[in-house]
Amino acid sequence: MTTLSITDRFDSGNIIVKDASDPQAISLEIRRDHRSDFFQWFHFRVSGARDTALSMRIINAAEAAYLDGWTDYQACAxxxxxxxFRVETRYEDGVLIIDHEPELDTVWYAYFAPYSMERHQDLIAWAQTHPAARLDVLGDTLDGQSLDCLTIGDGDKSIWITARQHPGESMAEWWVEGFLTRLLDDADPVARRLREAVTFHVVPNMNPDGSRRGHLRTNAKGVNLNREWDKATPENSPEVFYVLEAIRRTGVDLHLDVHGDEGLPYNFIAGGEGAPNFTEADGAMLDAYKSALEAISPDFQTTHGYEVDAPGSADLSICTNYMVNEFRCLAMTLEMPFKDNADLPDPLHGWSPDRCRKLGAANLDAMLAVLDAI
Incomplete structure (x- = not known):
């Protein structure tokens, strides 16, 4: 008889097994980010459960970072x-309950489809083979991993793309994969035009350490990178420090920071309207970009999103606020759901890697639409 086995001992794994003696009452906990109270990302493997009804209870779900994230949420498998694909999941009395009967011997479960550091290596290896691309290491992380940056094109304008400051937001690197696949397609006229006019600087993963460790939100030191932009140091947040050093060398006309949102079931963009230096012209460019993307992709919308900060009240430790204020560029945060796009739902897959990639590709059209204005 096969013994039930549950493990997280792999890249981006995160689960603590409290009791797995009864398949119908498996008790689990999510591990907190190192030196932090943040947690919500989970990723684990179950073996020996073919044709066995499983009921997996994450018993510390009520202490997670974003409780709104559990509402109408379905786990990935x-x-x-x-x-x-999505499996039956419900949140009851502070416990997240995942019910599933595996059809095969081994199944993986995750908060969202993982983007492994091994796949990251494959992505940058593939991209650097294109004649228009160059791969640079901006610096080393606290765990000694490389902070990779792809430079693509040779135009006068400078566009920076950063993704996955929060490592559990793996949809951000799926987005980058779609963006790069189209940008490096020599048969795509939009990509060719943009590469002539723009030099792109793409950091597919801003937080390699947190990604490998299975963190939700922080780096190896428990630091939230998206609260470090006005005070980054090599000791606490080398990832932000080295990116900012590079941006100061290259200049920047447009910066897009790609994220995922636990609670809102929509794709949307947040701007830096509350930054002290934000102007009416900045607002017009921001609106033009969002309108262009909304016209291109039915998966993007402008009705739902974050409340806009009052003028002059923005937190300048946050990337987009800092960038628009410091560099006077078009700076934006693109958010994607962990759940599904409520405007265009897919009950089987929810918001998925394929849809992330397609949204990433669609952003090239939006960039071309505002190219003359940035």
């Missing part, structure tokens, strides 16, 4: 780690 995969047999091959390529195709991820």
């Amino acid at each position: 995969s047999y091959d780690r390529e195709t991820w």
Whole structure:
């Protein structure tokens, strides 16, 4: 008889097994980010459960970072780690309960489809083979990993893309994969035009350490990178420090920071309207970009999003606020859901890697639409 086995001992794994003696009452906890109280990301493997009804209870879900994230949430599962589908999930009395009967011997469960550091290596290796691309290491992380940056094109304008400051927001690197795949497509006229006019600087993963460790929000030291932009240091937040050093060398006309949102079931963009230096012209450019993307992709909308900060009240430790204020560029935060796009739902897959990639590709059209204005 096969013994039930649950493990998180792999890249981005995160789960604590409290009791797995009864498949119908498996008790689990999510591990907190190192030196931090943040947690919500989970990723684990279950073996020996073919044709066995599982009820997996994450008993510390009520202490997670974003309780709104559990409302109408469905966990991700995969047999091959390529195709991820949603499974029955409910939040009751402070416990997240995942019910599933695996059809095969081993199944992986995750908060969202993971983007492994191994896949990251494959992505940058593939991208650097294109004649228009160059791969640079901006510096080393606290765990000694490389902070990779792809430079693409040779135009006068400078566009920076950063993704996955929060490592559990793996949809951000799926987005980058779609963005790069189209940008490096020599048969795509939009990509060719943009590469002539723009030099792109793309950091596919701002937080390699947190990604590998299975963190939700912080780096190896427990620091939230998206609260470090006005005070980054090599000791606490080398990831932000080295990116800012590079931006000061290259200049920047447009900066897009790619994230995922636990609670809102929509794709949306947040701007830096509350930054002291934000102007009416900045607002017009921001609106033009959002309108262009909304016209291109039915998966993007402008009705739902974050409340706009009052003028002059923005937190300048946050990337987009800092960038628009310091560099006077078009700076934006693009958010994608952990759940599904409520405007265009897919009950089987929810918001998925494929849809992330397609939204990433669609942003090239939006960039072309505002190219003359930035």
